[in-house]
Each structure stands twice: as C-alpha cells, then as structure tokens.
Amino acid sequence: MLSKKWSVLVAALLVGTTLLTACGGAPQVVTVEVTKVVAGETVVEVVTATPPPPPKEMRPNVLHLNFGPGDVPTIDPALSTDTSSVQVVDDITVGLTRLNEVSLLLEPGMAESWTVSDDGLTYTFKVRQGIPWVRWNGSAVEEVLDCEGNVRYVTANDFEYGIKRTGNPGTASDYAYVLGFAIKGFNELNGAAGWSDLTDEEKQALVDGVAVKALDASTLEVTFTTPAVYNLNIIGLWVAHAQPKWIIEGDDCTEARGDRWTEPGFNQSYGPFVLKEWIHDSSLTVVKNTLWPGIESSPVPQIDEIQWSMLDASPAFAEYEAGNLDSTGVPIADIDRVKADPVLSQELTIAPSGCTYYYGFNTSKPPMDNVHMRRALSHALDRQGLVDNVTKGGQEPAQWFCRPGMAGCPTMESHPDAGIKSDAEAAKAELKAYMDDMGFTSVDQIPEIVLMYNTSEGHKRIAEAIAEMWKETLGIQVTVTNQEWKVYLVTLQEDSPQVWRLGWCLDYPDANNWTREVMAIGGHEETATQWRNETFTALLEQAAVEADPVTRQDMYAQAETILCYEDAAIIPIYWYTMVNVTKPYVNRTYSQHGHESHEKWSLNLELE
Amino acid sequence: MGRYVIRRLLWMLLVLFVISLITFAMEHAVPGGPFDREKKLPAEIIANLEERYHLDEPYWKQYALYLYDVLVPRITTEKPLSMMDETMVNIKLGGKYYLRWMNFGPSYSSRSRTVNDIIREQLPVSLQLGLLSMAVALAIGLPMGILAALKQNTIWDYLGMGVAIFGVSVPVVAMGPVLVWIFGVALKWLPPTGWGARPPYLFFFVPRDLFTWNFWRYALMPAFAVGTGFSAIIARLTRASLLQVIHEDYIRTARAKGLSERVVTTRHALRNALIPVVTILGPMFAAVLTGLFVVEQVFGIPGLGRYFITSITNRDYPVIMGTILLYAIFLVIANVLVDITYAWLDPRIRYE
Numbered sequence: 001m002l003s004k005k006w007s008v009l010v011a012a013l014l015v016g017t018t019l020l021t022a023c024g025g026a027p028q029v030v031t032v033e034v035t036k037v038v039a040g041e042t043v044v045e046v047v048t049a050t051p052p053p054p055p056k057e058m059r060p061n062v063l064h065l066n067f068g069p070g071d072v073p074t075i076d077p078a079l080s081t082d083t084s085s086v087q088v089v090d091d092i093t094v095g096l097t098r099l100n101e102v103s104l105l106l107e108p109g110m111a112e113s114w115t116v117s118d119d120g121l122t123y124t125f126k127v128r129q130g131i132p133w134v135r136w137n138g139s140a141v142e143e144v145l146d147c148e149g150n151v152r153y154v155t156a157n158d159f160e161y162g163i164k165r166t167g168n169p170g171t172a173s174d175y176a177y178v179l180g181f182a183i184k185g186f187n188e189l190n191g192a193a194g195w196s197d198l199t200d201e202e203k204q205a206l207v208d209g210v211a212v213k214a215l216d217a218s219t220l221e222v223t224f225t226t227p228a229v230y231n232l233n234i235i236g237l238w239v240a241h242a243q244p245k246w247i248i249e250g251d252d253c254t255e256a257r258g259d260r261w262t263e264p265g266f267n268q269s270y271g272p273f274v275l276k277e278w279i280h281d282s283s284l285t286v287v288k289n290t291l292w293p294g295i296e297s298s299p300v301p302q303i304d305e306i307q308w309s310m311l312d313a314s315p316a317f318a319e320y321e322a323g324n325l326d327s328t329g330v331p332i333a334d335i336d337r338v339k340a341d342p343v344l345s346q347e348l349t350i351a352p353s354g355c356t357y358y359y360g361f362n363t364s365k366p367p368m369d370n371v372h373m374r375r376a377l378s379h380a381l382d383r384q385g386l387v388d389n390v391t392k393g394g395q396e397p398a399q400w401f402c403r404p405g406m407a408g409c410p411t412m413e414s415h416p417d418a419g420i421k422s423d424a425e426a427a428k429a430e431l432k433a434y435m436d437d438m439g440f441t442s443v444d445q446i447p448e449i450v451l452m453y454n455t456s457e458g459h460k461r462i463a464e465a466i467a468e469m470w471k472e473t474l475g476i477q478v479t480v481t482n483q484e485w486k487v488y489l490v491t492l493q494e495d496s497p498q499v500w501r502l503g504w505c506l507d508y509p510d511a512n513n514w515t516r517e518v519m520a521i522g523g524h525e526e527t528a529t530q531w532r533n534e535t536f537t538a539l540l541e542q543a544a545v546e547a548d549p550v551t552r553q554d555m556y557a558q559a560e561t562i563l564c565y566e567d568a569a570i571i572p573i574y575w576y577t578m579v580n581v582t583k584p585y586v587n588r589t590y591s592q593h594g595h596e597s598h599e600k601w602s603l604n605l606e607l608e
Numbered sequence: 609m610g611r612y613v614i615r616r617l618l619w620m621l622l623v624l625f626v627i628s629l630i631t632f633a634m635e636h637a638v639p640g641g642p643f644d645r646e647k648k649l650p651a652e653i654i655a656n657l658e659e660r661y662h663l664d665e666p667y668w669k670q671y672a673l674y675l676y677d678v679l680v681p682r683i684t685t686e687k688p689l690s691m692m693d694e695t696m697v698n699i700k701l702g703g704k705y706y707l708r709w710m711n712f713g714p715s716y717s718s719r720s721r722t723v724n725d726i727i728r729e730q731l732p733v734s735l736q737l738g739l740l741s742m743a744v745a746l747a748i749g750l751p752m753g754i755l756a757a758l759k760q761n762t763i764w765d766y767l768g769m770g771v772a773i774f775g776v777s778v779p780v781v782a783m784g785p786v787l788v789w790i791f792g793v794a795l796k797w798l799p800p801t802g803w804g805a806r807p808p809y810l811f812f813f814v815p816r817d818l819f820t821w822n823f824w825r826y827a828l829m830p831a832f833a834v835g836t837g838f839s840a841i842i843a844r845l846t847r848a849s850l851l852q853v854i855h856e857d858y859i860r861t862a863r864a865k866g867l868s869e870r871v872v873t874t875r876h877a878l879r880n881a882l883i884p885v886v887t888i889l890g891p892m893f894a895a896v897l898t899g900l901f902v903v904e905q906v907f908g909i910p911g912l913g914r915y916f917i918t919s920i921t922n923r924d925y926p927v928i929m930g931t932i933l934l935y936a937i938f939l940v941i942a943n944v945l946v947d948i949t950y951a952w953l954d955p956r957i958r959y960e
Contacts, residue, residue, distance in 0.1 A: 073717055073718050074720060172656045172657045177649075193652055195652070260720050280725075282803070282910040309908065312905050312906070314785065315800065318792060318800045318801070322792050322800050324800070486921065486923055489645070490644060524647055524648055
C-alpha cells in the first residue's frame with residue numbers, strides 16, 4: 001500500500017503529465033484517478049479536468065496608414081492647409097460643429113446645442129463641459145493641469161482664442177480667409193494693412209472687433225456677416241478649433257513654446273486621439289485618448305493607435321502588399337493589375353472624392369473670346385473615353401463644376417441635363433457657328449491655341465489625349481505645353497494661356513465654396529478666366545442665403561449651366577474618385593469631405 | 609602638409625561665398641515665390657509673411673542679413689524666429705540673452721522647424737546611406753576589378769566586367785523597386801521601406817544601433833541598389849589601372865628580387881593602381897549624396913535628398929541655400945581628403 005505522501009505525488013504526476021499532453025493539441029477533457037487519504041481511509045476519486053484553451057493569436061490594435069511623400073508641414077490648426085495636416089488636426093481636436101463624413105450632414109461637435117437670433121446672424125453656442133486638455137507624457141495620456149493644480153477643461157474661451165489667433169495677421173495663416181467669409185469683424189483683423197506698424201492698442205481693438213465672444217466658460221456667441229446656410233459649416237472648420245493659449249503664449253507656470261507648441265512633447269489637444277510621436281519625414285503616431293468621453297458625432301475610438309508613414313504612392317503600395325500597411329491608394333500604373341487580381345480586386349474600393357478636374361479659358365484671348373469656340377471644345381471632349389482609357393480610376397465625367405454631394409450642388413439624379421455634355425455633333429455645329437461668325441473657311445485660319453498644364457506625368461497624358469480628341473473631332477491642332485507649378489501659378493495670374501488646367505478641392509462641402517469662391521466675380525480664378533458675369537454672381541449671392549434646399553439646388557444648377565454651357569467659361573472634365581485598397585480586417589467608412597473619421601473605424605483583431 | 613590643408617580650407621570658404629552669391633541670385637531670379645498658392649492669399653497676409661521673413665527688404669540687405677546670421681556669433685536679446693531650444697545654435701544664456709551663431713534660417717514650409725533642425729535630423733541619414741553605398745561599391749568593385757586584372761582574359765575577367773556593365777546600366781529607379789518586390793513583398797525577408805536609425809546620433813551621424821540587425825535590415829537594399837552602379841565604375845577603373853601598373857618595369861624588378869606574387873601585388877602594384885580610383889572617390893561621394901533623392905523616395909528613407917528638390921519647388925530660400933552650401937562643403941572636403949590620400953599613396957606627391 002502506498003503511503004499518503006507517495007500517493008498524492010503519483011496522483012499529481014499523473015494529472016500533470018496528462019495535462020501537459022493536452023497543451024500541444026486541442027483542449028480535451030481528461031479523466032484521472034486520484035488516490036487520496038481522507039480521514040485515515042484511502043479513497044479513489046475520479047477527477048475530470050479541462051485544461052484552459054490556448055490564447056488565440058491577435059493582431060495588435062494598431063492601424064497603419066500612409067500620408068503621401070513629404071513631411072506633414074504642420075499640425076497647428078491655425079496654419080494647416082494640406083490634407084495630411086488637416087487630417088491630424090481633425091483627429092486630435094474637434095470643432096464646434098462636425099460634419100458626418102458619410103452623409104455630409106451637420107452634427108453638433110463641441111457645441112452641444114445652439115440658438116439663433118431673429119435676424120439669423122447671431123448664434124449662441126453651448127460648449128460642452130468636462131472635456132479635458134490632454135497630452136502624451138511619454139507613457140500614457142494625462143490631463144493638463146493649470147497653475148493651481150486643477151485640470152484644464154475645454155472652454156468657450158479656448159475657441160475664442162483659437163479663432164482670433166487664426167485671424168491675427170501675426171500668425172500669418174494661409175486659411176484664415178475662409179472664416180472671413182462668415183464671421184463679422186474677421187476680415188478687418190485678418191486683412192489689416194501695415195499690421196506691424198500699429199500700436200498695441202490698435203491691434204487689440206482689431207482683435208476685439210472680431211464678433212466672437214466667450215460669455216462664460218460654456219457659452220460662445222458668434223455673429224456672422226450674412227444669414228448664409230453654410231455658416232455652421234464654416235464655424236466647425238479646423239481653423240476654428242480650440243487652441244491652448246497657455247502653451248503657445250505661456251503663463252505663470254508654463255513656458256511659452258510659440259511655433260514649437262505642435263512638436264511632440266509640447267503638443268496639447270482634447271479630441272479622440274493624442275499625438276504620441278512625430279519623426280519628421282518618417283512617421284507620425286497618434287494614440288487613443290483614454291480621457292475622451294465620446295460624443296455622438298465623435299465616439300470613443302476603437303483603435304488604440306494609428307501610425308502614418310510618409311511614403312510615395314508606389315513604395316506605399318509595396319508595403320501594402322507586404323502586409324505592413326492597412327489601407328492605401330492604388331498608383332495609376334497598378335490599377336489594371338489590381339482589378340484583375342482575385343485577392344486585391346476584393347479589397348479595392350472606388351469612392352467619390354471632393355475635387356473637380358477642369359480646363360479653364362482665358363476668355364479675353366482669341367479665339368477663346370468667342371463662346372461658340374469655347375463650347376465646341378467643351379462638347380468635343382469625350383469625357384467617358386478619357387476616364388475609361390486614360391485615368392482609369394472610375395472617375396465620373398463632369399457636366400458642371402461643383403462636385404455632386406456638396407450641399408446645394410446639383411446631382412446627376414436631380415439635374416441630369418444641367419451644365420454641358422460631351423457631344424461630337426454639337427461640337428461640330430458650334431465650330432461651324434464660330435467659323436461663320438469670323439468669316440473663316442478653313443480651320444487653319446483659327447488663331448493658335450495653347451493648352452498649358454502644370455508639369456506632371458498624369459496631367460501630360462490627359463492633355464495629350466484631349467488634344468488628340470480635338471484634332472479628331474474638330475480638326476484643330478492645339479499646342480500643348482507645361483510649366484513648373486509655382487511658375488505656372490504666376491503665369492495664370494499674370495497672363496494665362498487660352499486653355500489652362502486646374503483642379504479644385506473642397507474647403508467645406510458646400511456649393512458656395514465651389515461656384516462662388518472660385519468662379520464668381522472676386523473669386524480665385526477671375527483673373528485667369530477674365531470672365532465676369534454679373535447675373536451669375538448675383539444668382540450665387542442669392543443662393544448663399546436661400547434656406548429651402550430644393551430651391552437652392554435649382555439656383556446652383558442654373559448657375560452651373562451659365563458657367564459651363566451658356567458662357568462656357570470652363571470645361572468641366574471629371575469629378576475625382578479615390579481608388580483605395582483596404583485590408584479585409586479593417587472596418588471603415590469612406591469620407592466624402594476629405595478627411596476620415598478614424599474614431600469610427602475598428603479592426604478585427606483575430607488572425608485568421 | 610598642415611599648411612597645405614589650411615590653405616585648401618581657406619579656399620573652401622571663398623568657394624562657398626561665391627556659391628552662396630550665385631545661388632541667392634538664381635533663387636530670386638526664378639519666377640514664383642514661397643507664398644504663391646493655388647488659392648491666392650490675401651495681399652495683406654502675403655505682406656505680413658514677407659515682413660516676417662525679411663523678404664520685403666532690398667536684395668543686398670537680405671543677403672547681408674543671411675550672412676550675418678550664419679557667420680557672426682553674437683549675444684542677442686532678439687527672440688529666435690520660433691522658440692528654438694536647440695543646444696547648438698541659439699544657446700540660452702539666462703535672462704533674455706541668447707548666444708546665436710551658424711543660424712541658417714527658418715523653413716518657410718514648416719513653421720516649427722528651422723534649417724538647422726532639418727539638417728541635424730535628416731543629413732545623418734543621407735550620410736549613413738551614402739557611406740554605406742560607397743562601402744558596398746568598394747567592397748564589390750575593388751575585388752572584382754583586381755580579380756579581373758590579375759586573371760585577365762579568363763572567365764573571371766569576362767564575368768566580372770559583365771556584371772559591371774549590368775550594374776552601371778540598370779538605374780536605381782529600376783533596381784530599387786525590383787529589389788523591394790523580391791525581398792520585401794514576395795519573400796518578406798526585408799522591410800520594403802523605412803530606415804532603422806533615429807535621432808539622436810553619436811558624433812553627429814553615427815546611428816546608435818549600428819551593430820544591430822534592426823539597422824541593417826533597412827539599410828541593405830538601398831545601399832545595395834545605389835552601390836552596385838558605382839561598384840561597376842570602380843571595378844572597371846581598378847582593372848584598367850592595375851593592368852597598366854602590372855606591366856611596369858618596377859613590378860618586374862620586384863619579381864626579379866624574389867618577392868612573392870602576393871607581396872608584389874599588394875605592396876607595389878595595388879598602391880599605384882589605386883591612385884586613379886581614389887581620385888574619383890571624392891566626386892563619387894558627392895555624386896552619391898546628391899543622387900540619393902530617388903533612392904530615398906523609392907525606399908521611403910527620411911534623408912536630405914528630398915529637401916534638395918522640394919525646397920526649390922517650394923521656393924523655400926533658406927533651405928535651398930542650406931542644402932546647396934552643405935553639398936558644396938562636402939564636395940570640397942571630399943576633394944581635400946582625396947588629395948591627402950593621394951600623398952599617402954604616392955610618396956612622389958608632396959604638397960608644401
């Protein structure tokens with residue numbers, strides 16, 4: 001008979017070895033006979049043991065994305081102009097209002113509600129309380145404390161400071177002018193001539209003249225210049241996000257960091273993500289803000305960390321194929337291969353993107369001073385053929401300038417005949433009308449037409465294809481030429497060629513940002529087109545304040561028809577799409593307004 | 609020899625001055641400015657920006673201000689353009705005083721970085737890649753050339769020169785993506801893009817993890833892609849030079865003296881044969897550095913090459929000056945080093 005010690009030992013060994021065998025394979029239920037001595041008597045018990053299942057291998061909850069080549073220029077909300085800067089600013093801070101990235105509907109952001117005065121000009125925003133300023137301290141997200149040791153929360157004063165700092169000429173913000181369209185007193189500050197010669201009192205007076213006032217910590221009063229429909233859009237833009245005064249200008253317990261406040265280690269923010277690391281020209285990393293309470297338009301993020309690299313399109317695609325990037329754009333050269341590949345074609349998505357590609361006319365230079373000639377060239381451009389054979393990215397042939405999907409813009413469903421269409425017969429008829437006007441008998445008598453674009457392989461292929469189309473349909477040979485970007489910009493402003501190429505991307509998703517800010521009198525391209533139509537401009541000014549969406553859309557459709565058909569001041573070519581591949585384990589949305597809402601994305605963490 | 613080096617370095621200062629003058633003239637002659645945007649900035653904002661960066665002053669004054677900032681160390685209460693706490697350039701001396709020198713100016717494209725920041729963080733990466741590429745070029749090219757010369761008209765010769773032709777014909781633009789495809793995407797042995805070293809660096813450019821696999825796994829493909837092209841040049845030159853030297857009289861004398869073939873080759877033949885090779889190393893290093901832009905783009909390496917090009921498209925004047933002067937310094941120093949090595953290799957050459 002075994003002694004008690006021995007029996008327990010043997011039993012333990014038996015159980016142990018049986019359990020060990022279970023480690024290698026699938027968990028099994030094991031039964032073991034255990035001999036125990038209980039109350040002086042030897043007892044044999046049967047014990048069943050189920051070893052715990054081995055842990056499933058999970059992928060890290062980290063999203064790997066790519067910005068594109070070159071460093072992110074800045075993440076200061078007042079100074080951000082390009083898409084990567086704005087993307088980071090939108091991830092780490094939230095505006096008063098927020099745009100739903102899919103529906104493009106306005107949602108409350110840091111302002112949980114607002115009231116409007118009777119004249120529709122003064123809005124009183126109720127700013128959410130209890131959302132702390134945070135920073136990454138090297139190992140975790142922590143709250144920022146003020147000089148008494150209390151937590152700093154986001155207040156209406158931070159928004160007032162942010163807007164006024166953006167408008168301050170000393171900040172020299174590229175994008176401040178957008179706020180000038182809406183906020184009263186803003187242009188007087190932003191456009192103040194001779195700023196550095198003013199006295200401090202004069203400067204302060206201009207700053208105080210901006211109609212943005214924090215009545216208390218939770219109330220912000222903003223007065224707009226017109227009761228425009230897009231005011232709430234503009235006040236939510238990144239240039240009007242809250243900015244932390246104490247770290248930029250310093251206070252009793254904080255050293256002023258000035259322009260360096262955006263560097264990692266100094267940066268402070270309050271939104272769903274926090275800046276963790278920024279290795280210039282290499283990568284930028286944000287982590288989930290564990291102290292973000294989540295609001296309806298911007299919930300608590302489900303992803304722990306987002307890491308952006310800064311690679312060119314082709315190396316980025318190689319990284320995607322190697323499994324190191326989770327989503328990236330497809331280089332044009334690879335589109336055909338991706339569409340044909342069984343795996344990649346499943347991961348491919350072509351989604352609308354907020355830009356329009358167009359050719360403009362200098363309507364003061366012959367033969368572009370004749371509307372029939374302009375219309376002929378516009379009709380003769382085979383947009384669908386261009387998209388199918390040259391650009392290949394599923395772009396949409398454009399009949400007008402404003403991109404469908406923007407508030408107020410006509411769509412192909414609502415206004416299928418607005419603007420202008422590709423039509424070879426109509427083109428020839430227009431050409432004949434032109435020749436009759438001028439008394440020409442042969443196309444050789446038409447003055448030389450120069451088509452210019454900014455140097456790029458993509459634009460070159462499109463320009464050459466279009467020149468070929470014009471030759472085939474109309475018999476006109478245009479001279480195709482190109483200039484380096486900055487030189488090109490100067491040329492457009494000083495002496496634009498007969499036909500020039502540009503694109504326009506949205507600042508905020510409203511038709512006003514397109515048709516009026518670009519094409520109307522006083523718009524960006526007035527000098528390049530030399531086209532000034534008072535009826536057109538007046539119509540747009542009316543449309544800006546029209547409250548009924550259907551009427552508003554009709555007005556913009558009418559305006560577009562003037563722009564693209566009646567006066568044919570530009571040739572709309574196509575509306576951009578983004579051609580993306582995304583790994584199947586990423587659950588994502590596709591933003592219509594230019595930057596993604598990463599707090600709504602998630603990853604399937606289990607490895608297949 | 610010492611006086612010679614000092615004289616050369618003084619010449620370098622003159623060369624740099626002339627280069628900076630020419631660069632300044634050219635960058636302002638080219639149409640377009642740093643603040644031209646597609647969405648035109650309001651005129652007052654442009655005026656503000658130009659005032660901030662002294663671009664509204666007459667040209668001679670701008671140039672003088674630039675030289676003053678770079679060359680003259682001084683104690684100033686003038687706050688730096690952005691709150692820099694660099695340890696080397698704007699040293700805080702307590703109170704409101706800063707010791708300021710070697711200040712190459714701000715970057716117009718990036719508000720929070722200055723030219724010194726950019727050079728300090730990105731130049732070491734380009735240097736590391738450049739030196740590694742040179743090492744690869746020498747490691748492949750020298751033995752190949754020597755072998756081809758010693759075994760002239762055998763299979764080694766033809767094979768070696770064939771590989772050399774291949775290396776010099778296939779540009780980095782083609783070899784880079786092919787390497788990325790094979791080793792990065794298909795086999796997944798090496799990471800397709802990126803660089804393993806991060807600031808801060810030792811002795812200005814030596815990576816802290818030089819002896820770890822993490823550094824080498826990123827550096828192998830780019831160094832190889834750049835190095836093979838240059839190794840071809842070195843191989844052919846070494847072969848031709850060695851062939852010429854081997855047929856000289858003094859080599860025959862050395863053999864007649866009874867020296868072993870190995871000693872003849874290494875002690876006598878090679879030292880003379882390498883002179884032409886060393887001559888091209890200087891300009892070759894400069895060529896490697898300036899040509900890194902393409903490699904850095906293909907492999908996503910955060911080096912200085914990209915700034916060399918984008919600063920011009922952005923009309924970022926301080927960065928343009930900074931990068932051009934930097935490359936000029938490297939070229940001159942490389943040539944001085946080449947001349948010194950010359951003297952060591954060939955005792956007949958002496959400088960006073």
